[in-house]
Amino acid sequence: MAIVIAGLQLWQSGRMEKFERRQDERDERRHAEEVKTRAVSFISKHYADRGLIPLCVMAAMHDDLHYYSREMYREFCCMTLEVQNRVLEYCGLDLRVMEEKRLFERCIEAVTDVLSARFPGDESPFYDDGKYVLRSLECYGDEKIPVERIDYRPPYAVGPLAANFDGTSSYESFITDVLSESFRGEGPERPISVLECEYDFGRTSEIKACQFATVLAQYIAIYGGKDDDSDKDYGAPGPYAGETISTMEDLFLLAVFEMYTHLVLQEKEAKV
Known part of the structure; x- marks a missing residue:
């Protein structure tokens, strides 16, 4: 039984x-x-x-x-x-959400390290832990980006291209022209000082100062990154499918994205 x-x-x-x-x-x-x-x-x-x-x-x-x-x-x-x-x-992206302690602080530190290495002794608008970049989100996040175009004739606006030139260029055009030359060793020795003067960083309204510092951080990361040969696809916010970077919040997140993918992630991958 x-x-x-x-x-x-x-x-x-x-x-x-x-x-x-x-x-x-x-x-x-x-x-x-x-x-x-x-x-x-x-x-x-x-x-x-x-x-x-x-x-x-x-x-x-x-x-x-x-x-x-x-x-x-x-x-x-x-x-x-x-x-x-x-x-x-x-979406076919290689980007992943993960825990990154002090993400913003790490991004600002990475950009500051690029400036110190490439342009020692130059000015930096990222003092006080990048307060002007952070204020783009915390103080002005829901506001429209204040300046879209500036009075600037780029070197390539000559010949046939000058026919439709109205005397203005996109806000970031002078920043990208100066940085691209300087990172190639052909521009001014103190490019950040030149840019701060041109964009009136020390005397303009705070929201415009935030815009300048945030755009500058974005392009320093792009030009100062070491990922030219990377086969990773992290996305391309802005020109991808007609979407727009229209608010200071968008601009802040775009700058963090560029700093993170070009500098912070690349440093982590280099250590692997």
Whole structure:
């Protein structure tokens, strides 16, 4: 009798194990479908601005509790890490949301290190832990970028190209021209001082000072990075699919994105 009871118990135990295994598999499939549905729903809802998805990553990694003015950023921050990274996977990006302690501080430190190495003794607008860059988000995040064009004739606006030149250029054009020359060793020895003077950094309104410091940080990271041969695709916010960088919040996240991908991530990958 005891043998029969033991046999029944083993049989019942085997049935329970199979049931629990099937239940676990169903739960896993249901969870996977839920993650897929949420990720696809997010991409579909924000498809017109899908090029800004890398900036959603920066928003979540910088401060997922911050009340961002753009709904897309807020919604992304509310999703689980698994759903966030599934969105990036479906978009074909190599970027991933991960814990980065002191992300903004690390970005500013990386940009400052580039300036110290390439232009020792030059000015730096990133003092006090990059306060003017950070204020682009914390003080002026929901405001439109104040200056879009400046009075500047680029060297290439000659000949046929000069026919339609109206005397103005994009805000960042002088910054990129000066930095590109200086990083090649052909520009002024103190390019940041030249730029601060041209953009009236020390005397302009605070929001314009924030714009200057934030754009400058963005392009120092681009020109000072060592990822020219990288095969990683982190995205290209702005020109990707017609989306616009229109607010100071967008500008801040774009600068953090460039600093993170060109400097911080590259340093981490170099150590691997």
